[in-house]
Amino acid sequence: MKKLKNAILFTALVMLTACSNSGNPFGGNSNDTFFGNDLGDISNPTSPAYFQQAIGDRVFFAIDQSNLSPEAMDLLSSQATWLMTNGDYEIIVEGHADEQGTRDYNVALGARRANSVKEYLNSLGIAASRIQTVSYGKERPIEICSNESCYSVNRRAVTVLNNLGS
């Protein structure tokens, strides 16, 4: 995920841009991670596009778990480094669950996952005041099949940037 070729990145950026009119992530109708601000140029390491695609904006979890895997910790370290050098951004971490589970429980589980990310970023020096968490439970899957190949992608916590300057 970290080292994608530029061409793929460009395609991804076009796709993201196409989705970027879906509204403010802090608003009521969040379509997951996409927000109205200009994502910027993927080749610019200070751009949100770079954060989302080159670093990676999300980590994944095991079934019914909220602890971070070594891969997740690696990715979050890169996120923390980026956030250190790009102090204009606050973040909101969105926790999600797969469809296996009751609605209330999955909201709670998503909150746990988002908080795991918040605590880890905080331990790496990102002020807790810059980090909000929200859980969408099982309400916003990315993949919609009903087997592990989709579930594993849906059990996620996504770091969404909010530029204070914009």
Place this chain on the structure above:
Amino acid sequence: MFRLVFAAFIILNCGALFAAPLRIEITQGVIEPMPFAVPVFIAETPNAVEVARNLTNVVRNDLTGTGLFREIPTSAHVGKITGFSSPVQFSDWQVINADALITGSVSVNNGGKVTVMFRVYDVFSQQELGSGLKFSGNANSWRRIAHKVADEVYSRITGETGYFDSRIVFVSETGGKAQRRKRLALMDYDGANVKYLTDSNSIVMAPRFSPKGDKVLYTSYASGFPQVQILNVGNVRSRPLINQAGTMTFAPRFSPNGNSVLYSLENGGNVDIYRMQLSNGTVKRLTRSPAIETAPSFSPDGKQIVFESDRSGSQQLYIMSANGGEARRISFGSGRYGTPVWSPRGDMIAFTKQSKGRFHIGVMRLDGSEERLLTASFLDEGPTWSPNGRVIVFSRSTQGRNGTSSLYSVDISGRNLKPLITPEGASDPSWSPLAR
């Protein structure tokens, strides 16, 4: 909204009060439904013909929908009711093997007011069961009148309160799984008169009726965070229960007297149960474990709360005092248990069970004994009790890319499983109390 006049108008046969062999014992789990006949109610005025036909059909559907009764179709009737007050030729109804006969009349006055009278007969003992009754209401209330008639018939034959004059609030769903749009909706218990209570601009979930049916608690993402809202059904206006930006609150439920609300609040990744006094906003925290505590539901006397917690390592059901403190675990079977709901009778807990990749709606006693699974599917969840505690409505989701969600009802015996037809996809039902 409606004004129903309720009056016993005549006692024809006092003996009928003491001799009532026509009886369904619901607890025995009815396998052979009781055959009944309901000739179309007599239209006493020319403008009542259509209302009489429609109203009779609602009464028939209410009764057959329970699975306890079987309608003998009009085409099989040999007798005819010519006047509401005319003597009944019982032999005409005995010959078609009707156990119960329901007759009625409908009149509509110039102001549009609908008046319905009806009687219930035990065909074999040739006696009236109870006495005739009269209901009246405005022109729009004919469905409610029909439900009240059916409730009365149900009650006379089963000895239990009915549940037809009631409503269900739920989440109406459109769109694919990844872009699902949700809005709150309200309908009669049988799916009629669907009304939408919110738009679908933000996710809404898990509405819950107040004990009087005049308010609905639900969770909305309108603020960007899950937040408990309280909605006035009369003017369809909502306000947040708690105005604290950036917090997550969900899984609300009214107390039986409607004066307080239970909900879950997230803090630092941990979810606990709180209770708010609605009169003054006082909040009391009821659980203090680092585990997930959510989905609380009061006992009907308001003294205890059943909830789910994963403090043991997996989702299980617990009962504690309404003031919090020590909780005792009641679910011990294999699998995970969630969404407990205390029955209106107070003697059972309905729940969602997850086991071996399947979901079930089930019921158990307060000590966890006599666990009975009523359903099984890819995903069943969120039971709600009928006002009389005999039927459960829940949501069922189908799997895969085109998976959708819809409402089903099932008797607590596990019989009579059937879909509740809604205009769109549907989830998270909450059944109102019986209307007054």
